[in-house]
Amino acid sequence: MTCRDVTLGYEHKVVAEHLSFTVEAGDYLCIVGENGSGKSTLMKTLLHLQPPLAGEIQLGEGLERSQLGYLPQQTEVQRDFPASVGEIVRSGCLNRCGLRPFYRAEERALAQKHMERMGIAHLARRCYRELSGGQQQRVLLARALCATQKLLLLDEPVTGLDPKATQEMYQLVSALNREEGITVVMISHDIAAAVRDASHILHMGEHRALFFGTRAEYLACDLWTGRRERGGAV
């Protein structure tokens, strides 16, 4: 996936300009930056939920729009939604269905496989709203995996989780990246964790990208060293 000189924003307001970066297959890109720096807008644009104001976003060969997996931030509606875990995970397979109204056996099997991978297969018949925050996130991650085999986009996946669940979430995501070769693009507040797991970092500042490069380059650049000198705050 390539972004060339992309300008992000809404109708009248430019959020960020001149973004250029490339994500190769198998990369783990972490997008960090302050609130309001346009991380979520970038994500929406990558997902084609809104068009870029300028520039272009290209999906690489063999990657189609309907093959993206997305883990959104949870909405208020979802927290008390009466649905079983199985129903939610299976809904990730819908992009394979097209106009066909029902699931095939292979799609049910796929959903089952991903539930097992996420360690939530025993919860399949439980109601989503009764689960803990960490379990809910794993349900949504399993759904995203049903929708993709290649590229996973995560929008602040650890928001609202306790430290243990946060660690488990990070481990799951890195394992998916390392073992299954799934490309990961993740938005995060947590720079320390991003630096630990990611292969590439995109640091967004006000209206522009401050840094894009590999993890090693980031560790050597001012943003990281300066941050450490100032005691952690960026």
Add this chain to the structure above:
Amino acid sequence: MTWLNTLLDYLHYPFVRYALVVGVLIALCSSLLGVTLVLKRFSFLGDGLSHVAFGAMCVAGAVGVSDEMMFTLPVTILCAVVLLSGGNRLRLKGDAAIAMMSVSALALGYLILNVCSTSANVAGDVCTTLFGSTSILTLTQGEVWLCVGLSVLVIALFVLFYHKIFAITFDETFATATGMRVRVYNLILAVVIAVIIVLAMNLVGSLLISALVIFPALSAMRLFGSFRGVMVCAAAVSVCCAVAGLVISILAGTPVGPTIVAADLAVFALCALVGRLRGVRA
């Protein structure tokens, strides 16, 4: 068993049979859609659209359109489409838009009815349209067939798009991001809702449609934790309440719409109690 005999006597009249058939179908359709509406935080859409339909009906009566439904249906569909799939810009102010449309349609409808009506009993007409006190008992055979046809269409669409409806209800963003044509499905949903509301006006009248849409869904959500469970339970609750309400109103001579709603309310109270006892989080 005198009441049973009375009931069997009544069932010999075609208008009672029509009322039962139409009542069950409308209850079924509105409960299915109700689950989606309640979960999408659009509970008041039913109320708003029913007032729009009331306004349209008044206009149709004043202009002298022979078949009121042919005028009411398109107008209501249009409003539903504007409200439900008018894009995010409009949806941010969803509740205000619904309230505005609902109140103005109600007011204008009554105004037009008052100014143009040829009937001597305007207040009686309004009461009938709003509370549907007798209209379900005065259905013609043609209306019953129209209702059957549209209900079958609604149920068929619902079964075919069941999983898609689940996806856009649970998470519209994810559905869009993974390439589903969410706008198309929202459009279908809006049309179906409008059809059901125009149909339901015959049964319970404009004011009580909300109850028919909301109560079964809320009752079912107290008891079940899966989408399919809620759907099935809502449909069952709704049909049972409609039949019970109709039978009671025939036997006791109470107005049909309010009786059905009272039955819905009673079942909701029961479900809430059972849900509380079983510890399912509301």
